[in-house]
Amino acid sequence: MSAHDDQVDEGRRRFMLSGALAVGFSLVPGVSALAQEVIADEGKAVHIGKKTEVLAGSLKTNPLLDAWIKISPNGKVTVFTGKVELGTGVRTALLQVAAEELNMAPSLITFLTADTGLSPDEGLTAGSHTIADSGTALLNAAAQVRGILVDAAAQRLGVDSATLVVKDAVIVAPDGRRVTYGEAVQSVDLHRMASPTSPLKDPHTFKVIGTSLPRLDIPGKLTGGASYVQDMHLPNMVHARVVLPPAYQANLLDTNEAEVAKMPGVVKVVRNGNMLAVVAKGEWQAVLAQRTLSAGSKWSAGRPLPDPNTVHSELKKIATQQIEIANAHSPAAQPVKALSATYIKRYLMHGSIGPSCSVAAFENDTLTVWTHSQGVYPLRDGLAEMLSIPKEKIRCIHTEGSGCYGHNGADDAAAHAALIAVALPGQPVRVQWMRDQEHTWDHFTPAMVTEVSASLDAQNNIVNWDYALWSSSHNERIVNAGRLVPATLLAKPFVSAPSTPMVQPEGGGDRNAIPLYTLPNVHVMNNFSPTMPLSTSAMRSLGAHTNVFAIESFMDELAFAAHMDPIEFRLKHLQDSRAQDVVRLAAKEFDWPRPPRQSGRGVGFAFGKYKNLMAYVAIALELSVERETGMVRVEHAVAAVDCGQIVNPDGVRNQIEGGIIQSSSWTLYEELQFDTKQIRSFDWSSYPILRFSAVPASVKVHLIDRPGMPFLGSAEASMGPTAGALANALFDATGKRLRQMPLGGDSLRRQIEV
Incomplete structure (x- = not known):
C-alpha cells in the first residue's frame, strides 16, 4: 500500500475490511436527471433545467457544490464522485483533478467513489464519460470552492483576495497571516448552486494534472492485498451459491432441497419460484451444497436458441426498426469505380476473470449491498422495486470487482445477495457466481x-x-427490476423493460x-x-x-x-x-x-x-x-x-x-x-x-x-x-x-x- 493509499479513501477501506456493519445515511443533495425535477435548496425549490444546463459536466445534474466537496471545521477535505473504479485508473485521475484546483497534495484528500448514501448520482460509469463528465464537474466545483474560501479568507484578513496564496488547504497573506480551509469554511456555506463560470487556474501552471501520479489501486492488487469485493469478509458472514436454470425460461420442476438442507454447514436453502440458492457457514460447504442441489434439480427444456449458422441472416429479419442516422447529399463528380462489402461480428462474452460477487446485509429494515456494479443508483432502484423496499432503505456501495468493462453479472449477483440477505436478516451474505454461471448467464455483446x-x-x-x-x-442496463436476472426467476417474476435503441450522437x-x-x-x-x-x-x-x-x-x-x-x-x-x-x-x-x-x-x-x-x-x-x-x-x-x-x-x-x-x-x-x-x-x-x-x-x-x-x-x-x-x-x-x-x-x- 502506497503513502497515498494510507491517506486517500482509507475510511472506506477500513470500513470494508474491518467488518463494521453500521449503516448511516448522510445523503448528499444530488439530482438524477431522469428521476427528479427539483432539489431542495435552503427550503426553496430549485428547478433543474435552464438554470443548470449551462453548468459544466455532471454539475448539470448535481449542481450543489457540497455534493462534490465537503470541508469540516477541522480542515478535513473530502471529495466525492458518483463514478466508480473499474480498473481504468479513473479514481486516481479524478483525485488529481480535484487536488489541482483545490491547490492540495492528493494525499491530503479523502476521496470517495459511488455510494448511494454519500455520493452524487452520476448514473453509470460507462461510455468513456468519467473524466469528461465527472472530471469536468470536479474541476469546476473545486475551483469554485477554492475561490469561495479565498474570498472568505480575504474578508477575514482585510486584504485583496488576489494577494493570497493557497497551498495544501492553507491560505496565506503577504504578511504571513494564515487561514486554513477549515477556518474559512466556517464563514461560508458550500450548500449552494454551482456557478456557470469558475476561477479556473491557467492550465500551464498545473502541477498535478498532467503528471503520472501512481495509481491508488495498484499496490493492493500487486501484493495480493484485499482489493476486490471478492475479498470482502465481514463478521458472522455466511456464504451463498445459486443454482441457475440451464436455459432461458426453463422452469424448476423438482429439487432435492430437503437433502441439501441436511448437508454439513448448510444454514438455509432459499427458493422463490425458479430462484434457487443455498447458504452455508463456509464457502467450500456452500460450493459442495450447490453442486448437490444443482445435480438434484430438474428443469423444463426452456426457450430454444437460434441456430448459430443462420443467426446473422435471422438478425436481418428480426431487426424491425429502421433508424436513419445520417442522410446528407451535395454535388459530386461522376463515379467511375464502385465497391461493396459485408462485415460480420459474432456474439462475444465479457469473460470476467473473477466471477461476479456481492455482499449484502439486511438489518433494522435497512439493506446494504456491496457491489461492483457500474451504476449503484440504478441498481438501488431496481432492488427497491424487486424487494418492495423504499429505496431510501437501500444503500449500494461500490466495491471494486475483479471483472470487466461492461454489463456482466455484477448487478445480478447483487440482486441474488439482496434476496438471500432479506431471507436471513441480521447476517451478512456473500454470493459469488460459479465460472459456468458467469459464462452462460452473461449479458453478451450482440452479433x-x-x-x-x-x-x-x-x-x-x-x-x-x-x-x-x-x-x-x-444496452440492457438496470432501468427496472425486470432487468435483474434473479427478479425474472421469482414466483411472481418481473418483466424486463422493452429494449430501445440508444440515440445518436452516443449511439448503441x-x-x-x-x-x-x-x-x-x-x-x-x-x-x-x-x-x-x-x-x-x-x-x-x-x-x-x-x-x-x-x-x-x-x-x-x-x-x-x-x-x-x-x-x-x-x-x-x-x-x-x-x-x-x-x-x-x-x-x-x-x-x-x-x-x-x-x-x-x-x-x-x-x-x-x-x-x-x-x-x-x-x-x-x-x-x-x-x-x-x-x-x-x-x-x-x-x-x-x-x-x-x-x-x-x-x-x-x-x-x-x-x-x-x-x-x-x-x-x-x-x-x-x-x-x-x-x-x-x-x-x-x-x-x-x-x-x-x-x-x-x-x-x-x-x-x-x-x-x-x-x-x-x-x-x-x-x-x-x-x-x-x-x-x-x-x-x-x-x-x-x-x-x-x-x-x-x-x-x-x-x-x-x-
Whole structure:
C-alpha cells in the first residue's frame, strides 16, 4: 500500500475490511436527471433545467457544490464522485483533478467513489464519460470552492483576495497571516448552486494534472492485498451459491432441497419460484451444497436458441426498426469505380476473470449491498422495486470487482445477495457466481452485420457512401427490476423493460457508424432489433468495435482500388485537423510505410474518434501469421492519441494499451459457442481469450496534450481502430480480405490453405 493509499479513501477501506456493519445515511443533495425535477435548496425549490444546463459536466445534474466537496471545521477535505473504479485508473485521475484546483497534495484528500448514501448520482460509469463528465464537474466545483474560501479568507484578513496564496488547504497573506480551509469554511456555506463560470487556474501552471501520479489501486492488487469485493469478509458472514436454470425460461420442476438442507454447514436453502440458492457457514460447504442441489434439480427444456449458422441472416429479419442516422447529399463528380462489402461480428462474452460477487446485509429494515456494479443508483432502484423496499432503505456501495468493462453479472449477483440477505436478516451474505454461471448467464455483446458500398471518382475521391447495420440491443442496463436476472426467476417474476435503441450522437449498435471522413453523399441506416435471441447488453465500446472495423477495413479496400497509400487516402478525406494530427503522428512514429516484408508478415493502419465525440486514436501495427495454425501475433503496435487535456499520461497509456490487447483478443479469436439448446461456452477451454504469451511484443502510445481543452474520454477509444488495423495488416500479410470476425485461428488457416 502506497503513502497515498494510507491517506486517500482509507475510511472506506477500513470500513470494508474491518467488518463494521453500521449503516448511516448522510445523503448528499444530488439530482438524477431522469428521476427528479427539483432539489431542495435552503427550503426553496430549485428547478433543474435552464438554470443548470449551462453548468459544466455532471454539475448539470448535481449542481450543489457540497455534493462534490465537503470541508469540516477541522480542515478535513473530502471529495466525492458518483463514478466508480473499474480498473481504468479513473479514481486516481479524478483525485488529481480535484487536488489541482483545490491547490492540495492528493494525499491530503479523502476521496470517495459511488455510494448511494454519500455520493452524487452520476448514473453509470460507462461510455468513456468519467473524466469528461465527472472530471469536468470536479474541476469546476473545486475551483469554485477554492475561490469561495479565498474570498472568505480575504474578508477575514482585510486584504485583496488576489494577494493570497493557497497551498495544501492553507491560505496565506503577504504578511504571513494564515487561514486554513477549515477556518474559512466556517464563514461560508458550500450548500449552494454551482456557478456557470469558475476561477479556473491557467492550465500551464498545473502541477498535478498532467503528471503520472501512481495509481491508488495498484499496490493492493500487486501484493495480493484485499482489493476486490471478492475479498470482502465481514463478521458472522455466511456464504451463498445459486443454482441457475440451464436455459432461458426453463422452469424448476423438482429439487432435492430437503437433502441439501441436511448437508454439513448448510444454514438455509432459499427458493422463490425458479430462484434457487443455498447458504452455508463456509464457502467450500456452500460450493459442495450447490453442486448437490444443482445435480438434484430438474428443469423444463426452456426457450430454444437460434441456430448459430443462420443467426446473422435471422438478425436481418428480426431487426424491425429502421433508424436513419445520417442522410446528407451535395454535388459530386461522376463515379467511375464502385465497391461493396459485408462485415460480420459474432456474439462475444465479457469473460470476467473473477466471477461476479456481492455482499449484502439486511438489518433494522435497512439493506446494504456491496457491489461492483457500474451504476449503484440504478441498481438501488431496481432492488427497491424487486424487494418492495423504499429505496431510501437501500444503500449500494461500490466495491471494486475483479471483472470487466461492461454489463456482466455484477448487478445480478447483487440482486441474488439482496434476496438471500432479506431471507436471513441480521447476517451478512456473500454470493459469488460459479465460472459456468458467469459464462452462460452473461449479458453478451450482440452479433452484428454491416454492409457498406461506396464509389470513387476519377481523382480517387469518395463521392458516395451507403452504410447499413443490423444489431439487437447493446444496452440492457438496470432501468427496472425486470432487468435483474434473479427478479425474472421469482414466483411472481418481473418483466424486463422493452429494449430501445440508444440515440445518436452516443449511439448503441450504431456507435461510430457515421464516418468522420468528409464525404459529399452519406447515408447510414441503423436496423435495430427490439427482440434478442440471446441476452445482450453493454460491452466496452458497444457497436464502435464493429463499425470502425468495417469502416476502416473498407477505407483500405477503397485505397487499394485507388492504388493509393492507405494513410494518404485517409488524409485526402479528413478535414478535422486533430484527426489529421493523430494520423500523421502514428504514421511517423511507426515509420510508415515499412519496407517490403517477409512472407507471412503485414502492416495495417486504422483511425477513429470514439463516438465522434471523444478521444482521437490512430493505430499502425505489424503482425505475423503462422500459416499452419492460423495463429496471429502482433509484433509491434504504435498508437497516437488526442484526448484533450491529459490528466494522467500513464493512465491514458494504460487504457490504450489494454484496449489494443482486448480488441486483439475479440477480433482475432473470441466467439461464443452455442447451439439451439443452450450456451456451450461454459469455461475457458470453450471460450479462449488471448493469453499472456500472445500479447503484442511491443506497444508504444504517443500522446498529444492540449492544455485547457476539454477532457475527452479515452478508455474505449482504441477498440475499433485496433480491429481495423488488424484486418488491414492481415490482408497485407496474406492477400486475403477477411470480413468475418474472428479473423484468426482455424478460419484464417482454412482461407490461407485455399
